[in-house]
Amino acid sequence: MPSTRNGGYRPIRDYALIGDCGGCALVGSEGSVDWCALRRFDAAPVFCRMLDVERGGFWSIRPRGEFRAQRDYLEGTNILRTVFSSPQGRIALTDFMPVGRQFDAGTHDYTSLNTPGWLVRRVEGLEGRVDLEILYRPSRDFARTPARLRAEDGALRGEGVPPLYGEAGFSIDGDLARAALTLSAGERRDFVLAANTLDARSPLEQVPEFLAVSVAFWREWIAYSRYRGPYAKAVR
Numbered sequence: 001m002p003s004t005r006n007g008g009y010r011p012i013r014d015y016a017l018i019g020d021c022g023g024c025a026l027v028g029s030e031g032s033v034d035w036c037a038l039r040r041f042d043a044a045p046v047f048c049r050m051l052d053v054e055r056g057g058f059w060s061i062r063p064r065g066e067f068r069a070q071r072d073y074l075e076g077t078n079i080l081r082t083v084f085s086s087p088q089g090r091i092a093l094t095d096f097m098p099v100g101r102q103f104d105a106g107t108h109d110y111t112s113l114n115t116p117g118w119l120v121r122r123v124e125g126l127e128g129r130v131d132l133e134i135l136y137r138p139s140r141d142f143a144r145t146p147a148r149l150r151a152e153d154g155a156l157r158g159e160g161v162p163p164l165y166g167e168a169g170f171s172i173d174g175d176l177a178r179a180a181l182t183l184s185a186g187e188r189r190d191f192v193l194a195a196n197t198l199d200a201r202s203p204l205e206q207v208p209e210f211l212a213v214s215v216a217f218w219r220e221w222i223a224y225s226r227y228r229g230p231y232a233k234a235v236r
Helices: 203-222
Strands: 015-019 024-028 032-037 058-063 068-073 080-086 089-096 118-137 149-152 155-158 161-165 171-173 176-184 188-194
Touching: 032 118, 058 080, 080 118, 089 203, 118 203, 149 171, 176 188, 188 203
Parallel strands: none
Antiparallel strands: 015 024, 024 032, 032 058, 058 118, 068 080, 080 089, 089 118, 118 176, 118 188, 149 155, 155 161, 161 188, 171 176
């Protein structure tokens, strides 16, 4: 696990950036989203623990106990995949913010976009049977006001924060929700922080579709790059 500095704050190099060309999130190598602004880069953040480690909101998904983490972006995309290895087995955590082109966008138009303003986290069992811990605490007004949570209509909801969809048996204590989850090889769970819903379906039902569209969008976009110089992978 990466070391912490300055009273629990992680170095900025520990964070990987994901986004949808409108909003963005920063994901630590231990599986915690410590910054997320939906819709706009300058929007009030849903998570801001990187600014205030004591009160700032975050969303953590990680194995219980000791583990090692390896991560990379899916080839040609801004979709992050982290593989956690523990004595119990291995799991993969995929983090992305859905993005695609509008249906009437021209051939080279990568600014007319469809972006629902969601943060999606998919966790999958790869080997063995791994115990996970999920912690969720959203921020209101840069954590000035606690977001009191409640379970309602299949989601965790709180005043002034978007709902979190996902089945994990959360227990709630004020503005903090906690869940214990065990995944075996071949099992999968999806979680969606959704600023708004697009139709009558649950956002969880739309994850496979949005993942495929987002992969296609990023790979089409990066295919325009003609850079062939040093550090090509880092540039991409």
